Amino acid sequence: MGRGEMWGDRALIEGRWSLRSHRIAVLTLMAIGGGIALLSLLAGWAFKAALLIAAGCAWTALGLELALKVRYDKLLRLKLLSDYVLESITRGVIAFDLDGRVRLINRAAIQMLEIQEEKAIGADYRKLLGDNPLILSCIREALEEGRTVEDKEIEHVTPSGRKLTLQLNTAVLSDPEEGRVGAILLMKDLSEIKLLQSRIRRADTLAALGRITASLAHEIKNPLSGISINLELLEEVLSEEELKNEAEIREHLNVIAGEIKRLEELVKNLSRFVGTPAMRMTKLKVNDVLDRVLNLVKVEARDQGISIVRRYAELPEIAGDVAQLQQAFLNLIINAIEAMPDGGELTVETEWSRAEGAIKVRISDTGVGIPPEDQDKVFEFYYTTKEEGTGMGLPIALKIIKDHGGEIDLESEPGIGTTFTVTLPVRGEGDEGEDIGGRG
Ligand SMILES: Nc1ncnc2c1ncn2[C@@H]1O[C@H](COP(=O)(O)OP(=O)(O)O)[C@@H](O)[C@H]1O
Ligand SMILES: [Mg+2]
Structure with a gap:
């Protein structure tokens, strides 16, 4: 296999070319057959002999054409299959040749990085992904030193400003005869997972908070009502006369009552936080x-x-x-x-x-x-x-x-x-x- 031949597209282009040149050969063969037949007729040869020559040429040409067509179709089907496989993968896949040019890129990669498909194929990776030094160094290491990364998490900002968390894997692409011929970059978009994780953490906090507040509100409420009842009783026990004389007692009682009210308000607020009052929709x-x-x-x-x-x-x-x-x-x-x-x-x-x-x-x-x-x-x-x-x-x-x-x-x-x-x-x-x- 010559350099670059392992990239399927070249094989396909060459296949198409050989199909075309062979068609020309077939047409030429048929023309020659027809010519000989005509000549032999004009020269007064036997009509049968002329017909036989013409038929022979046509038959060979047709066989050649068919054989070639079948081979080309097989190649095309193989290429389509690999395309389908590539397009069905939800991870972004990009393959680079040793010069760092993009030879293959799937839809997931195009969407993830927001790059234009027609600009991607054949583009130098340093130009295509130039704004993210982390991705660049992963590709460079794989291409130049054969060093790969596994599940490396990086942040990436797309041209439209979306912030992505990407998980990168690289692999060295080699072929048995030539050795290293390029590298592959696999990308998984973790942004959705990250978002869910942080939402779950938040939900946990809220749930825990709800439980603590509920029990706290409950624990405070009981002693509060005890204090409040006893305060009322105390006021009843102390005679009007005593209260008049003892302004100080009155003041203390007021302070206590005020504090209780504050605590009650707090409990009410906490309870409101936990068991939301029915919403007025x-x-x-x-x-x-x-x-x-x-x-x-x-x-x-x-x-x-x-x-x-x-x-x-x-x-x-x-x-x-x-x-x-x-x-x-x-x-x-x-x-x-x-x-x-x-x-x-x-x-x-x-x-x-x-x-x-x-x-x-x-x-x-x-x-x-x-x-x-x-x-x-x-x-x-x-x-x-x-x-x-x-x-x-x-x-x-x-x-x-x-x-x-x-x-x-x-x-x-x-x-x-x-x-x-x-x-x-x-x-x-x-x-x-x-x-x-x-x-x-
Ligand atoms: N728009 C913002 N910009 C920067 N920091 C913020 C912003 N909103 C919230 N924060 C951070 O979150 C903390 C918690 O916010 P919040 O729950 O409203 O409590 P508080 O405003 O009383 O501190 C803030 O103290 C601040 O550090
Ligand atoms: Mg605030």
Whole structure:
């Protein structure tokens, strides 16, 4: 096998060429046969002999043509099979020759990396994947040193700005006669899995939090009612006269009563967090809810040098609890404002994703950002990096959105900014409230 011959496409091109040149040979053969037959007729040879020569030529030509056609078809079928196999693989596959040119690329790879198919074949890998040094070094090592990587996880940003987590594998491509002839790169998109993992971790936190809060609320409630009853009894036992004289006693009792009220309020709030009160569901317009929230914060934003950009899309109505959704968006927007102490831009964008049957609300800031290692923690109860923070804004927002069947995801880059994306499902008539509605 000559260099490059193992790439099936060349064999196919050559096959097509030999088919074409042989066809010319066949036509020539038939013409010669016909000519001889005509000549022999004109020369007065026997008619039978002429016919025999012509038939012989035609027969040979036809046999040659058929044999070639069968061989070419077989080759074509083999190539189609390998194409189908390649296209059916959900991992991205790219094969490079020793010069680093792309010889083969499947659809998954094209979609994953967002490259143009017609530009890919024959392109130098350094040009095609030039913006990601990690992918480049994996390919270079495989091509130049025969060193491969296994399940290497890297981050990759596509031309449209999608952030992907890719798992890379490389293999050296060799053929028995020539040795190394190229390399293969396999890519698996782990982004979906990563997203699910972080959502599961968050769900765990919420569930654990729910359990702790429920038992805490229960444990506090009983002694509280005991104290409160005894306080009333004490007031009854102390005579009016005594109370008048003992202003001090009155004051102490008031303080105790006040503290009990505070504790009761706390328990009520905690219980509200765990067993959400039945949601007041109405048909609502998400853009209107956002407008109301932005109205609440506009003065503060302006004073802080923050401009507000609205990018609303036409949205279908959804069923939801206006007050709660307002609270959820407010928490996210306040965080965005607090992340830009020296001013910046707050963008609120909405989108109707027909494919997902969901509304997306993106709240972006150009603020301090969240380091990657902290991104999973921000939804934890009491997690805060602010001196005056409570660490309750995000867990409450997440709970409200989850109660609406939705989800919150975040993307952030320290020093650049943060985007929180709220996804809210839009349910069709008849099935609304299926899993909407409080859990309590
Ligand atoms: N838009 C944002 N930009 C940067 N950091 C954020 C943003 N939103 C939330 N955070 C981080 O998440 C933490 C938790 O947020 P939250 O639950 O609202 O509590 P709090 O705002 O009281 O700190 C914040 O302290 C901050 O570190
Ligand atoms: Mg907050």
